[in-house]
Amino acid sequence: MSPRRHPSARAVSTYLFLRPRLALLLLLAPPLLWLGVVYLGSLLALVVQSFFHLDGFTGQVVRRFTLLTYRDLLAPANLDIALRTVVMAAAVTLAAAILAFPVAYYMARYAPPRVRALLTLGVLLPLWSSYLVRVYSWKLILAKEGIVSWFAWRGGLGPLLDAVLSLPVVGGPSLSVSPIGTFLTFVYVWLPYMILPIEAALERVPRTLLEASDDLGASPAQTFRRVILPLAFPGLVAGSIFTFSLTLGDFIVPGTLGNSSLFIGQAVLAHQGTAGNIPLAAAFTLIPMTIMAAWLLAAKRLGAFDAL
Amino acid sequence: MRSDAVVERAPLALRAAVLGVLLFLHLPFAIILLYAFTTDDASYRFPPPGLTLGWLPIAWNREDVWTALGLSLRVALAATLAALVLGTLAAAAVHRGRFFGRESISFLLLLPLALPGIVTGIALRSAMSLLGVPFSFWTIVLGHATFCVVVVYNNVVARLRRTPPSLTEASLDLGATPWQTFAHVVLPGIATALLAGGMLAFALSFDEVIVTTFTAGQQETLPIWIYGQLTKPRQRPVTNVVAMFVVLATSVPILLAHRLTRGRRGAAADAR
């Protein structure tokens, strides 16, 4: 690899070395091109598309600025879809927070380093290994003839299960074809996303703070409520960003475990599919995007990004 | 919470809760495994009427499974390669210079992973329809690479931050051009970060279904195949066999990547 054998390469090296800005530009150009142009460009294209409209007769997209698509979006059926999705997202976030907190708390406060490393792995592994399989597993578990049902009937809770299933709005023929099932699956799939930020936030709380609170006469419950919870809050917000955003856009889970009432993700998929109504699909997508933009802004104000 | 002092015992209720949640997280995998061996192929009956290994050879002989697997592998490889190159370039750029918009680069790279998959999916789809680009292998790779870049980028940037700048200076000082410095000094330094990032990217791509739905057209990657099977009532255990395979194929790189980044942390501490 003698440099003297490649004088031109060396000359280019030196040229760029003496001009660090140019070198920087060259380094950045490919990734920027890809993400800046391709990705951002297509996000822009999406927004632009939402201002077009699908002509009902010709089945073609009319590329002219119009608000007709947004008017379609405001139809009661579509608003239903939006509302349903948002409520589900909120419920999932709440449930995930409740389940995640004990684990995060234990990991941050009590677990010795070795156990904590193991637990982190234990939380990360499901997270990274196949989302689809994890969703699918709940279809099995919640099936009418499946394991949950079997345990319920064996344990004498059969009638309770039936009662739950016959609830309006959230019930269904079986857990695996119902909003409850969808809810449970969502919580299961996004749980790690909630555990990790909370744990990160709690890890930053110095022990001495708790000791001080103790010292000043607070009961454990009070210490929890007044010291630990507020300090964990940014982590909660960070985690909620994930759970909320992921639920808002998902179509796999409601498609697999839901009934015929659609969620935003499914609506998007349906409209862009054979119908070719990309403008409406785009308009639908703008709902989670704007909600998340607002949420992210609020989260930033609340200081959640330190926990990420 | 920094526990430098004596570690206290957690209350029993807390420990029980943690155990419960952990079981909640991991048991479903065991269930899938169980159902891969059931003799009942039309429903999810519990307990399974019988157990058999017979589904394994059947799955092995399914043409559509192999086609889907092949596509998934090729897409994952291509996306990982693209992510490695682009991620390294971006990491090198961000690490070197103080330039205008440096923070935004990190944010931009994070965006595809942070926004829900459906946004990325429909955005790419809508761009494709606007530009008249037909579905193809490359449209799938494009979609995947877009969110895989940040995984490599994060790993490489973190590693670069831990390398003292005097190393590259020493190499230049000793007569190596920047290219040679990259090849002999920088690359070996980030090798494990690249490996870890690459494996994570591979796992991400291999498992991806949402963005792929929008950019794949008629082609089926393995996750798309699985998704399609969920509504078909025949040969259900085959789906389970494939599912277990996917879990293994994604878990192994994850574990290895985790090992790589953890092991380094210990070694870096004493290599001053």
Next chain:
Amino acid sequence: MADPGAAPVVRFDRVSRRFGDVLAVDDVSLEVRQGEFFSMLGPSGSGKTTCLRLIAGFDRPDRGRIELNGRPVADLPPYERDVNTVFQDYALFPHMTVGENVGYGPRIRGVPRREREARVTEMLDLVRLPGVVDRRPSQLSGGQRQRVALARALVNRPRVLLLDEPLGALDLKLRQQMQGELKSIQERLGITFVHVTHDQEEALAMSDRLAVLHQGRVEQVGTPVEIYERPATAFVADFVGISNLLEGAAARALRGSEEPFTIRPEKIRILDAGAPTPAGEIAAVGRVHDVAYLGSHTRYVVAVDAGATLTVIEQNRDAVPRDVQGARGRRVLLAWPREQARPVREPG
């Protein structure tokens, strides 16, 4: 030894370098001669490391010229300058063995393996580190790593070797040992060494000539004796060794003019208050304010009537040193040879 007649190996001609609003190097001009051990001495922030980096090529001056062997190097990247550096943190490549580290320069240049290995062995012997060729840097001690860094830089036989506070991380005994070794290696190879340090004792011990820098400017350049015995400015007098600075009314009272001057503590003798002033010497009467017995010498702080406080250092030659505690509060006469009082100028 250095040959003052030959062209300088390194030449700075009115070099300036600015970082934001900090002028790290301010109009510096100096020359380093062929074969000499040259040091740049100064506190942190004095610009000495920046000067070193400018020579190596990691940075470029905003103003002025830098010449290596008479040739301007403005457009030469570090890998094309005949200069090698020993870094402060040694910068050994962690993924290579010692042998590979030292052989890196020759390898890049395409030196065939056999010759390369011979050179590596030769260098490691020179720095007194045989037998570590196959070890990794993480397996070596700090002192060993430092030697490897030295070997790695020397193996290319550069015209100039730059050393950035090389002994800073070593403990005292090792540091002193390395000072001697560095000096003897330099003399043996005849390579020009440019050495940066904040440790004035080190600079005095090793250098043929040194430059004292302060806030980006060169306060004085000279041999160690010149710098110590004839400091040009108050800063040099104070930074290199301890010194007493007298100015204004006190200066007039003792020396006859208001021009500020310095006098080294070890040059002052303490006599009893009533003793006669020795011929050709300046004398000052005063009271002992503080005494510290430091083993090999004793340090006195004396408040002279003329209106200043002088530090005096007296070597404890006698078997039974003077009564130290009793000296406090006593009236004494301080005397020093007239020519030892060095007038200083403000840096200009």
